[in-house]
Amino acid sequence: MDYLLTEEQIMIRDLARQIATEKIKPVAAKYDIEGIFPWDIVKVMGDSDLFGIYIEEKYGGTGGGVMELVLATEELSKACGGISLSLAATALGTFPIILFGTEEQKHKYLPDLARGKKLAAFALTEAGAGSDAAAVATTAEKKGDYYLLNGTKQWITNGGEAEVYTVVASVDRSKGARGAATFIVEKGTEGFEFGKKEDKMGIRASATSELIFSDCKIPKKNLLGREGMGFIVAMKTFDQSRPGVAAQALGIAQGALDLTVQYVKERKQFGKSISSFQGVQFMLADMATEIEAARALIYATARMTDSGAKKISKESAMAKLFASDMAMKVTTDCVQLFGGYGYMRDYPIEKFMRDAKITQIYEGTNQIQRGVIASSLIKEKAA
Amino acid sequence: MNIIVCIKQVPDTTEVRIDPETNTLIRSGVRCIINPFDMYAIEEGLRLKDKFEARVTVITMGPPQAEEALREAISLGADEAILVSDRLFAGSDTWATSYTLSKAIQKIKDYSLVICGKQAIDGDTAQVGPGISAHLDIPQITYVKKIEEMCFNSTENGERSESRATHSRDSYIKAERMTEEGYEIIESPLPCLITVVKEINEPRLPSLKGKMKAKSAGIKKWEAKDLDVDPDLIGLNGSPTKVVKIFTPPPRKGGQILQGDPEEVSEKLVDLLKGEIP
Numbered sequence: 108m109d110y111l112l113t114e115e116q117i118m119i120r121d122l123a124r125q126i127a128t129e130k131i132k133p134v135a136a137k138y139d140i141e142g143i144f145p146w147d148i149v150k151v152m153g154d155s156d157l158f159g160i161y162i163e164e165k166y167g168g169t170g171g172g173v174m175e176l177v178l179a180t181e182e183l184s185k186a187c188g189g190i191s192l193s194l195a196a197t198a199l200g201t202f203p204i205i206l207f208g209t210e211e212q213k214h215k216y217l218p219d220l221a222r223g224k225k226l227a228a229f230a231l232t233e234a235g236a237g238s239d240a241a242a243v244a245t246t247a248e249k250k251g252d253y254y255l256l257n258g259t260k261q262w263i264t265n266g267g268e269a270e271v272y273t274v275v276a277s278v279d280r281s282k283g284a285r286g287a288a289t290f291i292v293e294k295g296t297e298g299f300e301f302g303k304k305e306d307k308m309g310i311r312a313s314a315t316s317e318l319i320f321s322d323c324k325i326p327k328k329n330l331l332g333r334e335g336m337g338f339i340v341a342m343k344t345f346d347q348s349r350p351g352v353a354a355q356a357l358g359i360a361q362g363a364l365d366l367t368v369q370y371v372k373e374r375k376q377f378g379k380s381i382s383s384f385q386g387v388q389f390m391l392a393d394m395a396t397e398i399e400a401a402r403a404l405i406y407a408t409a410r411m412t413d414s415g416a417k418k419i420s421k422e423s424a425m426a427k428l429f430a431s432d433m434a435m436k437v438t439t440d441c442v443q444l445f446g447g448y449g450y451m452r453d454y455p456i457e458k459f460m461r462d463a464k465i466t467q468i469y470e471g472t473n474q475i476q477r478g479v480i481a482s483s484l485i486k487e488k489a490a
Numbered sequence: 491m492n493i494i495v496c497i498k499q500v501p502d503t504t505e506v507r508i509d510p511e512t513n514t515l516i517r518s519g520v521r522c523i524i525n526p527f528d529m530y531a532i533e534e535g536l537r538l539k540d541k542f543e544a545r546v547t548v549i550t551m552g553p554p555q556a557e558e559a560l561r562e563a564i565s566l567g568a569d570e571a572i573l574v575s576d577r578l579f580a581g582s583d584t585w586a587t588s589y590t591l592s593k594a595i596q597k598i599k600d601y602s603l604v605i606c607g608k609q610a611i612d613g614d615t616a617q618v619g620p621g622i623s624a625h626l627d628i629p630q631i632t633y634v635k636k637i638e639e640m641c642f643n644s645t646e647n648g649e650r651s652e653s654r655a656t657h658s659r660d661s662y663i664k665a666e667r668m669t670e671e672g673y674e675i676i677e678s679p680l681p682c683l684i685t686v687v688k689e690i691n692e693p694r695l696p697s698l699k700g701k702m703k704a705k706s707a708g709i710k711k712w713e714a715k716d717l718d719v720d721p722d723l724i725g726l727n728g729s730p731t732k733v734v735k736i737f738t739p740p741p742r743k744g745g746q747i748l749q750g751d752p753e754e755v756s757e758k759l760v761d762l763l764k765g766e767i768p
């Protein structure tokens with residue numbers, strides 16, 4: 108399908124594709140086994156300007172938006188859904204600054220993030236606050252011109268590796284969701300430490316860590332937006348970032364299908380290539396169609412977002428929901444078409460299935476996405 | 491300091507097949523790429539650029555579409571690109587090519603180092619680099635796998651003799667040159683020409699900003715009339731190489747593995763060598 112990309116978008120796609128095939132593909136299995144952070148690849152991505160594709164030129168980026176981020180994430184994820192996350196999660200941690208940062212905050216943080224010199228992370232989730240994000244128990248106590256941050260965030264992508272963290276904490280627990288605020292916290296700040304690094308099922312090249320704040324002093328100028336806006340910052344950020352998760356799912360599915368088409372042509376049973384069986388062909392056709400449908404939805408959502416549309420929560424949730432469910436189904440079917448070989452770690456396909464699963468869980472589980480979509484529908488009807 | 495990198499656009503030989511009837515390359519539909527060894531030459535030029543704040547000029551002789559290769563070099567970070575292209579250059583062999591390129595380099599005048607890949611993957615002659623140095627009458631170090639030291643002192647005033655540009659006693663290069671047994675360390679005054687092997691570095695990928703710059707970058711185009719060339723020494727006329735016949739060597743027949751105990755095997759082998767067994 109021709110999506111009529113601009114010349115610059117084609118450049119971004121091709122560059123990301125080149126990095127994926129030449130640099131990531133040869134090392135994807137190694138990083139999956141070792142579970143270490145792929146700094147060498149991150150450096151290549153940074154030197155190629157990929158970290159700046161959604162950041163304005165005046166802050167050192169190349170001036171694109173969600174669409175550009177989606178294109179790059181998709182291509183990188185075809186080779187490894189874990190390595191691509193270093194970019195997508197940096198975007199997740201950076202969007203709060205882009206959306207709510209002051210000029211001073213933008214000038215201070217965005218240029219290094221755009222060049223990939225520093226990575227970012229977004230920290231909302233806690234042990235007791237998952238889907239119920241308003242239940243955050245991390246507190247930020249105001250003390251004159253600074254805040255004292257106390258609490259523990261868990262499962263933070265890029266945790267420990269990133270330099271810049273956007274952290275949601277409660278300034279007034281009695282106000283619930285309206286009592287939250289978002290802060291920029293730099294690695295190395297006193298009272299900010301990293302806890303356990305998780306051992307995961309998939310996206311093993313991505314770091315997922317605990318952030319521990321104990322009387323961590325945050326200057327007032329690091330507050331993003333105003334007190335009480337923490338939850339709004341988080342929701343607006345997710346509106347921007349969910350198409351990125353969807354693109355990660357899309358890339359994982361496409362990468363798996365590409366390998367599978369090649370495999371079924373080569374594998375012979377009953378004296379012929381298994382691709383000659385209609386039962387196999389129909390599965391391929393369904394997978395390709397579902398992938399294309401997801402791509403169309405994601406690109407349309409990304410373009411709508413970049414056009415400056417105000418209400419994008421429903422579309423953004425739909426893109427994430429549809430693409431991640433599709434990716435789980437497609438990668439499961441790809442393993443099926445590899446048969447027993449597909450179940451073996453010596454073959455690359457099972458990794459795609461393990462990597463796909465997370466896209467149904469983070470940045471809001473798919474039940475939560477359905478909730479977002481349904482409440483939009485009901486609100487629209489009431490209006 | 492100015493560095494000149496000579497590159498060639500070649501068909502991606504990993505995709506090329508040979509027509510068994512005519513014994514020529516089937517070029518249609520085959521992607522054109524920068525000769526892979528030249529990617530190492532570009533990378534080395536760019537590394538020296540970062541170190542010495544040098545300017546890197548890439549130059550290629552080829553058909554108009556070779557401009558693509560030059561744009562790619564710019565996207566990697568080269569500062570300037572020159573396309574040497576003219577119908578009159580068609581059919582050049584390595585002698586005529588190196589002569590023509592040397593004339594283009596002389597026109598650039600001010601340079602300290604010329605870098606070429608060790609050979610091109612389509613012809614595999616490894617002659618053009620050394621040929622250029624001979625025509626320019628500057629020293630050459632071939633098969634360089636490492637630049638150990640390089641020192642560059644610009645001459646006092648801007649005036650330069652035409653091809654012996656920026657030659658002063660304390661400008662030199664010291665490089666490791668690969669040989670079959672190991673390596674040699676060679677020191678040479680500048681200007682000098684080196685050809686590089688793939689061990690020398692790992693080429694970078696383009697950057698997005700580089701690609702955008704490359705899209706609109708101006709590329710100089712030089713034809714025969716722009717160069718001080720002797721018409722008898724360019725193109726097919728200027729090429730002493732005559733291709734008499736091109737053929738694919740017959741595939742080697744499978745070997746024979748002798749089996750049995752050592753005595754038996756050695757006896758059989760001796761018989762075979764004597765030609766007593768057909």
Ligand SMILES: Cc1cc2nc3c(=O)[nH]c(=O)nc-3n(C[C@H](O)[C@H](O)[C@H](O)COP(=O)(O)OP(=O)(O)OC[C@H]3O[C@@H](n4cnc5c(N)ncnc54)[C@H](O)[C@@H]3O)c2cc1C
Binds near residue numbers: 263264473475
């Ligand atoms: C690898 C990884 C990386 C992550 N990275 C980050 C990060 O960078 N930053 C960050 O802040 N967080 C991150 N998270 C956290 C992630 O966003 C949460 O795990 C997710 O939002 C779900 O929360 P939970 O795990 O507490 O599940 P729970 O909320 O406990 O949900 C458990 C189950 O109940 C369902 N459920 C819950 N509430 C409802 C409801 N109201 N209606 C219907 N079903 C419901 C859920 O859908 C789910 O199936 C990451 C998680 C993982 C695993």
